[in-house]
Amino acid sequence: MSVPLKSIPADLQSGFWNFRANTAEAKTGASGVISAVGNTPLVKLNRFLPGAQFELYAKLEALNPGGSSKDRAAISLIQRGLDTGAIRSDTTIIESSSGNLGVGLAQVCAYFGLRFICVVDQKTTLQNIRLIKSYGAEIDLVLEPDVETGEFLQARIDRVQTLLRSTPNAFWPNQYANVYNAVAHHRTMHEVVTALDGRVDYLFCATSTCGTMRGCAEYIRQHNLSTVIIAVDAVGSVIFGGQKANRLIPGHGAAVRPQLFQANLADRVLCLNDLDCVIGCRRLARREAILAGGSSGAVAMAVTKIQHEIPPGSKCVMILADRGERYLDTIYSDEWVGEHFGNVAELTTVRDEEEKCLATF
Numbered sequence: 173m174s175v176p177l178k179s180i181p182a183d184l185q186s187g188f189w190n191f192r193a194n195t196a197e198a199k200t201g202a203s204g205v206i207s208a209v210g211n212t213p214l215v216k217l218n219r220f221l222p223g224a225q226f227e228l229y230a231k232l233e234a235l236n237p238g239g240s241s242k243d244r245a246a247i248s249l250i251q252r253g254l255d256t257g258a259i260r261s262d263t264t265i266i267e268s269s270s271g272n273l274g275v276g277l278a279q280v281c282a283y284f285g286l287r288f289i290c291v292v293d294q295k296t297t298l299q300n301i302r303l304i305k306s307y308g309a310e311i312d313l314v315l316e317p318d319v320e321t322g323e324f325l326q327a328r329i330d331r332v333q334t335l336l337r338s339t340p341n342a343f344w345p346n347q348y349a350n351v352y353n354a355v356a357h358h359r360t361m362h363e364v365v366t367a368l369d370g371r372v373d374y375l376f377c378a379t380s381t382c383g384t385m386r387g388c389a390e391y392i393r394q395h396n397l398s399t400v401i402i403a404v405d406a407v408g409s410v411i412f413g414g415q416k417a418n419r420l421i422p423g424h425g426a427a428v429r430p431q432l433f434q435a436n437l438a439d440r441v442l443c444l445n446d447l448d449c450v451i452g453c454r455r456l457a458r459r460e461a462i463l464a465g466g467s468s469g470a471v472a473m474a475v476t477k478i479q480h481e482i483p484p485g486s487k488c489v490m491i492l493a494d495r496g497e498r499y500l501d502t503i504y505s506d507e508w509v510g511e512h513f514g515n516v517a518e519l520t521t522v523r524d525e526e527e528k529c530l531a532t533f
């Protein structure tokens with residue numbers, strides 16, 4: 173029997189959706205694991221760029237319970253479905269994701285007792301598939317890319333459409349087009365702004381569905397903030413008009429421009445390559461003891477590349493979207509890095525003159 177599901181419990185609503193996440197009642201954890209989504213730490217980094225004259229902060233989205241910023245999107249997309257009645261107790265959630273959103277949705281669906289089918293492809297890591305299945309979700313593996321475009325993304329979307337037609341009471345969150353993906357990040361930006369007493373000069377964030385960037389940009393505009401948004405995309409991604417090319421590191425970038433994209437959300441776009449991700453991640457690990465995912469490495473290198481353009485005294489924030497454990501066989505594997513880029517030890521270790529700066533902390 174189909175019954176309306178009780179949505180986010182009242183105590184959690186006050187903590188999660190009304191931006192009162194820092195209050196004591198929101199920290200009691202009374203509403204299960206989803207009450208732990210959001211309110212991630214914003215930490216000041218003193219070592220990553222020795223000698224920098226500006227303040228650099230990292231928003232550690234890895235500390236969401238599902239391990240990434242996509243926990244926020246997952247809960248927002250499902251909450252919206254519950255609010256509108258599109259999701260009921262007998263609804264099956266069907267979504268295409270090769271990574272973090274799949275894990276986030278698996279977590280939220282397990283919490284609400286909803287059936288979830290995650291459409292993945294051969295590029296999805298075994299670890300992600302295992303994670304998604306561990307929450308009780310089902311995996312639907314697409315074996316062939318789309319014939320016309322050669323893209324797995326298109327093939328996965330086609331498979332979602334097929335499953336929607338054949339599955340009774342199915343609901344597609346559609347992370348690439350659903351504005352509630354972006355709405356989730358109003359709160360992300362609110363947390364950052366609140367933590368820095370209202371002043372954020374630069375925000376660096378990686379892009380794929382554009383949910384994070386759009387949500388933060390909407391918040392910035394709604395609150396008349398002067399924050400400069402730097403979008404960090406992948407070389408080979410088409411989001412900002414670049415040429416499509418193969419990319420090794422998943423997470424940020426997209427082979428098709430997402431519907432959530434809007435021109436003028438970002439003040440500036442920087443495209444970083446796979447090697448940048450590796451260098452940035454390894455520097456974050458060695459200099460700041462932060463084991464982060466590939467897009468975080470790109471974001472960190474974006475700051476590195478334009479550091480001399482940032483006025484002294486500025487407050488800069490990097491959103492670090494996920495954790496490094498999911499990249500142990502790639503970014504953090506010397507064999508994998510050697511195979512793809514040769515010996516990069518020199519690029520990732522701390523140089524002598526930097527050592528002296530680090531010693532002052």
Ligand SMILES: Cc1ncc(COP(=O)(O)O)c(C=O)c1O
Pocket residue numbers: 240242271272273378379380381382383384385422423424425465466467468493494
């Ligand atoms: C690791 C990682 N970083 C960045 C992003 C980009 O976030 P968004 O989809 O909100 O643009 C994603 C999206 O999947 C991601 O998985």
